[in-house]
Amino acid sequence: MGVRSMWEVEQAREYILSRALPLESERVFLSAERGRVLAEEIFAPINVPPFTNSAVDGYAIIASDVQGANPENPVILRVLGEVMAGEVPTIPVESGTAIRIMTGAPMPDGADAMIMVEDTELRDNDTIAIGAMARSGQYVRRVGGDVSVGQSVLGKGTVLNAAELGVLASMGVSQLSVYRKPTVAVITTGDEVIDVHSTKTLPPGKIWDSNRWTLSALVEEAGGIVHSLIHIPDDYNKTKNAFQQFADEKYGVDVIVTAGGVSVGDRDAVKPVLEELGELELWRVAMKPGKPLAFGRIGKSLFFGLPGNPVSAMVTFELFVRPVLQKMQGKPNWDRPVVQATLTESVAHEPGRREYVRAVTTLENGIWNAAPTGTQASNRLSSMVGANSLLVLPADTSDYAAGAEIDCMLLF
Ligand code: AMP
Ligand code: MG
Secondary structure, three states: OOOOOOEOHHHHHHHHHHOOOOOOEEEEEOOOOOOEEEOOOEEOOOOEOOOOEEOOOEEEEOHHHHOOOOOOOOEEEEEEEEEOOOOOOOOOOOOOEEEEEOOOOEOOOOOOEEEEHHHEEEEEOOEEEEOOOOOOOOOEEOOOOOEOOOOEEEOOOOEEOHHHHHHHHHOOOOEEEEEOOOEEEEEEEOOOEEOOOOOOOOOOOOEEOOHHHHHHHHHHHOOOEEEEEEEEOOOHHHHHHHHHHHOOOOOOOOEEEEEOOOOOOOOOOHHHHHHHHOEEEEEOEOEEOOOOOEEEEEOOEEEEEEOOOHHHHHHHHHHHHHHHHHHHOOOOOOOOOEEEEEEOOOEOOOOOOEEEEEEEEEEEOOEEEEEEOOOOOOOOHHHHOOOOEEEEEOOOOOOEOOOOEEEEEEOO
16 A cells, blocks of 8 residues: 555554554552553452351351241240451351351351341340241352352453452452553644643734644543653654654654644645654545544654644544554454444535544434534534544445434444
C-alpha cells in the first residue's frame, strides 16, 4: 500500500495494529486501578474460604441431633459457648450440645450444620429449643468452596476489574504481573493555537487549544499514560527537536500523538519531519472526518499524526490510536460493540468516503435509536458533546432517510 494511495479504514486499522505489540510486564501492588491486564496466570495460593465457616448467625449443631424435630416436639440442646467472627472455637460440639456462632466464624469441630437463630428459642441461659430438622452441611460454607488451592483462577490476559481485583485479594495476592501501560507524548501544533492556561484573552487570529485536552483525556481513558503534553508552532526545527526528544531510545515514549500540521499546508511540518527522522508508513485514510492521517515510526516510538480539526482528531484517535494503546496493554479485545440502529432523522452523506456520524444512541423497547448530534462539520467539536456512538455510513451510499437502519459503533 505504502504512502501514495489512500487507505481504507479497515486496511489501515489492521496494518497499524500489526505494528503494535503488547509491552513487557511489570510487577505491581494490588490496587483499585481498573483495566490493567494480567501478564501471568494466577493459581490459588490458598483455599477460599480458608476454613469451613457459618453462613448465618445461629447455632452450630450435629444434624442427627435434631432428626424428627418439629415445633410441637422441639429438641433441646445445651449451649456450650459463643464464637464471634474472627475468633477460633476452642471446644467441640458433642451430641446434645450446640455452640452459638456468628456469620463467618469457623465451624467448631464436631458440628456439621447450622441452625438459624430465627429457628430457635432460647429456653434459659444455656439451653435452646429447636423446632426444625437440619440437613448435614446446612448453612455451612465449606473450605475451598469458592476457590480451591492450586486451581487456575485468572488467566493471562484477564482484564482486572472490580470482581477480579476482589478475587485476587480474597486469595491474599498482593502483588501481580500486569502489562506495562504505554507512555504517550501528546503534541498539538499550529501557530494559531494557544493554551487556555497561557493567557487570559485570546489574541486576534488565534484559537484556544482544545486538542490538548481531548487527546490527553482520550489517552487516559484508553489506559495510556500522558507522559508529556506540549504545543509546538508550525516550525520545522522545533517539530524536529520535539520528535527527537520523544523518540529518544532511553527517555522517549512508546507512542507519539500529534494533532494538526499533517496536511498539505505551506508550513505543515509533521509529515516531512517524520520522514526525515523515521518512517512514514501510512498516509491518508478514506474517511470523513479524518482523511489526513499519518502513521509511522521514529526509533522505537509509534507515531500518529492526527488531523488538527478537533472532531477529526477525536474520531481518528478512537479508530486507530485507542486500539493500539489497548493492544500494548495486553488487552485481548479492542473492538467497540456495533449494533444496528434506526435513524431518528435524515442524514446527508456524499458517496466517496466512509463517514462517521456522531450520535446519541439509546435502547428503547429493544430497539436502538440513533439521533445525530447536529451539523457534522469536522471543526464542530460540540457535535461530540454527549455523543455516545458513531454511525458508520459506508463509502458507496448516499443520503439516509429517517427510519433507515444503520451500523452504529457504541463508544461505551
Ligand atoms: P491543521 O490540520 O493543522 O491544518 O488544522 C486543521 C484545523 O484544525 C485548523 O482550523 C486548525 O486551526 C484547527 N486546529 C489545529 N489544532 C488545533 C487544536 N489543538 N485545537 C483546536 N483547533 C485546532
Ligand atoms: Mg495547523
